[in-house]
Every structure is written in C-alpha cells, then in structure tokens.
Amino acid sequence: MKPMAAPDFPPGLEWLNVDRPLSVRDLSGRIVLLSFVTFTCANCMRLAPEIRQLKEKYPDLVIVEVHSPGFESGAVGGNFRETVRRAGADHPVAIDRDRLLWQAFGVRDWPTFVLIDPGGNVVGKTAGEGLYGRLNPKIDRMAKEFEQRGLLEKGRLQSGTVPETAREESLYRPGKVAADNAQMRLFISDSGHHRIIVADVSGKIVETIGSGAAGNTDGPFDEAAFYLPGGLAFDEEAGILYIADTGNHTIRMVSWTERRVTTIAGTGLSAPSAGVAGPGTEVALNAPWDLELLGGHLYVAMTGANQVWRMDLATHKIEPYAGSGREALVDGPLEEAAFARPTGIVTDGEVLFIADSGASAIRRIKRGMVETRIGHSPEDFGDLDTIARMARIHHPMGIAYREGSLYIADTHNHKIKQFDPDTDWVLTRVGSGERGDRDGLSGDARLNEPNGLVYFAGLWYIADTGNHAVRVYDPVRHVVSTLNLWK
DSSP, X not given: OOOEEOOOOOTTOEEESSSSXXXXXXXXXXXXXXXXXXXXXXXXXXXXXXXXXXXHHOTTOEEEEEEOGGGSOTTTTTOHHHHHHHHTOOSOEEEOTTOHHHHHTTOOSSSEEEEEOTTSEEEEEEOSSOHHHHHHHHHHHHHHHHHHTTOOOOSOOOOSSOOOOOOTTXXXXXXXXXXXXXXXXXXXXXXXXXXXXXXXXXXXXXXXXXXXXXXXXXXXXXXXXXXXOOOEEEETTTTEEEEEEGXXXXXXXXXXXXXEEEEEEOOSSOOSSSOOOEEGGGSOOOOEEEEEEETTEEEEXXXXXXXXXXXXXXXXXXXXXXXXXXXXXXXXXXXXXXXXXXXXXEESSSSEEEEEGGGTEEEEEETTEEEEEEOSBTTBOOOBOSBTTTOBOOOOOEEEEETTEEEEEEGGGTEEEEEETTTTEEEXXXXXXXXXXXXXXXXXXXXXXXXXXXXXXXXXEEEEGGGTEEEEEETTXXXXXXXXXXX
C-alpha cells in the first residue's frame, strides 16, 4: 500500500503498561506494529506465534495492542487491567472503548495488523495466515534503510512502568484439566499464563511446568515455554503427560524422570491446509485443542483443520484420522465426514466422542464411521434437555466420560450436561444457565464459559475459563465450590 502519515492516537484512550498516553510522535524512529486483537479471539491466537517470531527477530520492534470492549466477552470486558495482569502482556496496551483507533486506521475486523515505519508513515495493513512471511521482508528493509540514514531508534521502548504480572497461584483462562489417579495429582492448563499447574486434591500447587513466558522452548520445567497450552492427556502406565500446545501448533511431552518438556509433533507454525501424514516434528499442525489416549495412539482434536488426527506413540508418526478438512456437520466414512472446529475428545475405551464446538454437536467415531449423537446444524443451537435427537447445546468445548455417561462442557450455555448414550437422555447437572460466578447447589451455581472437565477423587473438576478458576462439583451432595489454589 502507498505510505501515508499515521493519524495520531486520539485522546481519551485508556493505556496500560505505560506511564502516560502515547502519541505517534513518541514512537518516532521506531518500527511500530499496531495489533488490533482481543483477548478472546481464536484467530488472534492462531497468528500469535508469528508475531512472537517477529519480536524475537526484531527486538526493537514496538508492539501496541489495541482492544475494544465491545468485542470482548463478559469475562474480560469490565476489567482490562486485571486481564492484562493475568495475561502477562509486557507491551503497551490501548483500550479503544469508542473504537476511535479503529476508525482512524480503517480497521473493520480483528485480527488486523498495521505497520508504521520510523518516519511515522503507515506502510502496511494485513491479517490472516502467513503474517510472518508478509511482514518480515518489509520490516527487514525498513530496519536497514532507516539505520543507514541514522533514523532508527534502538533498544526497548521506555514505558516508565513495570508491566503487570500475575500472582503465582492465580489462573488466567484455564483451558483443560486432567488427573493422575495413582499419585493424586490434578493437571491444569493455565492457558493464559502459558504454563501447566500441578496441584493435589487440596489445591496445593506442587509443581509448575513452564516459565510462564509465552514462547516455544523445550527444556527443564522452569525453562520450557508454551503458548496458550490446552488439552492434556496423562498416560498413567508410562507416567507421561501430553500437552496440546495450541498457540504453538505443537504437541509437547512431559517426562517426569528427566523433568523435561519435549516437542513431539508440529513445526511451530500453523498448517496452511488439512495436512498430510509424516514424522511428528516435520508435520505442521493447526491449533491442536484436546487430546485422548486409545490403543497405542494419541488422538487430537485439531480445531484449525476441522479434523481429528492421531499419533502412533511408538513411532511418533502423525496423520489425519477423521474429517475432510471442510468446516461442516457431515456424517459418514472417516475421510468424507466433516467437523466444525472440534475442541474436545474422549473415549469410553472403545469408541471416540468429539465435542464439535462450531456445530454445537457431539459426534461419535465408531467402526470407521462418524455419527452425530447431539446436534443438527451449525446454525441450530440452543439449550434444551431431552432425548439426544431433539436436545440442544451451544458451542460445547469439552467432554469427559464416566461410568457409561458423557459429561459435556456446554460452554455458551454456561452448564455441565450429562448424556447417557444408552437411554439417549441429556440432562443439566451443573449451572443455572446464567453467566456468573456463584457456588452452592448445582442447579443454582453459575459458571462462565466452562471448557475442560475431569473426574478425580470422587469429584468433578471443571476449568471455568471465563471465571479464571477451577470449580468443583460434588455429584453426591450436588454442590459446587471453587478450588482454592495455594503454594
């Protein structure tokens, strides 16, 4: 695009991680990337590894995040300072409540990225996959040109404040949970803090896996780095924890004997298409969201590819297993069926069940066929407890199995529902249906976008993502409480 002078930042913006409102003049001599995103945008998450690559290659690059509350969920819309603190953002953040910056820079949707050169000119606006490939040559040329002219400022932007940081025992948008029943350990994907929390039944944190800094680094527990880790699968026989490192488009393995994190699948960048089989670390993945173990394989709900994949744990070969890659609700043979952003996967020991969030459906994979058990079409969702073929759910993100029943994180209904495949009945077990944060009797309790859940030590542990908490449901007393994590 033809360079044009960047409009100045309008007055009235709320700024975080800086000691005063910024202006375009303050950034003179800097290469600036305006990132119009939200804290809850899945597409923004998918592009984040490419932004991180740019930051690593160009440490002098200034990132300014721009958020508009009108596009945030109720989970974060009212308290951005707390959200930034929990997320650990270390760059300037502008809260554009009236969308003034959107209008000034002609932004219509998120994620959108605007590149400003050291002379204060807008030289690019882009979005979508392949962001690094498009921006990297432009930034490289600008850096060389302005450095030769003596017009490039180097070093970190001095903000005058220390970025907000999270308390060690706090959670930010926890995504999934898993359990080690032998050693009585609960694993929590502290997704927004880019780490895995290991706690006992009392909530005491006994281990933290990951430095907490967003990244893609293998190594010892305290040095390894994740980006928005999600699904967890624990192999009790082998003592291995598998992690769907969603933001990095990789699958990671935790060895307890070596106390080390290792990447076993994914290249670190999202696959541009449905993908093909190959050795794990040579195959690009696309937003692996949840994991399940069955018969020597690790099955993956591959959200970005609208597929289910599987990895042979003996050889680490990974391949598409079910789904054509087309985003739809279509039953049939494995290669012809279609999913719509699957985000949960579980087995009863024989067959696989999928929480197909984009279709508001529960799918089953049995004897080479994909079947829909709950759901009708991506546009046909709701909240109705009845027999499965008539029941309605809304954007289910997680699924678990216990004693013949499926338990569903009915995310946008803010409920946990039970589905008995034998009787075909779907019933609400937890949640009033109103978004909120309230303990008490299960029918009166309020959740906020629950995601993952696991049965552990006689109780259900629920990743209550929007409340930044783990909730505990006692199925005997029918009471919901909140897990208090402590060191």
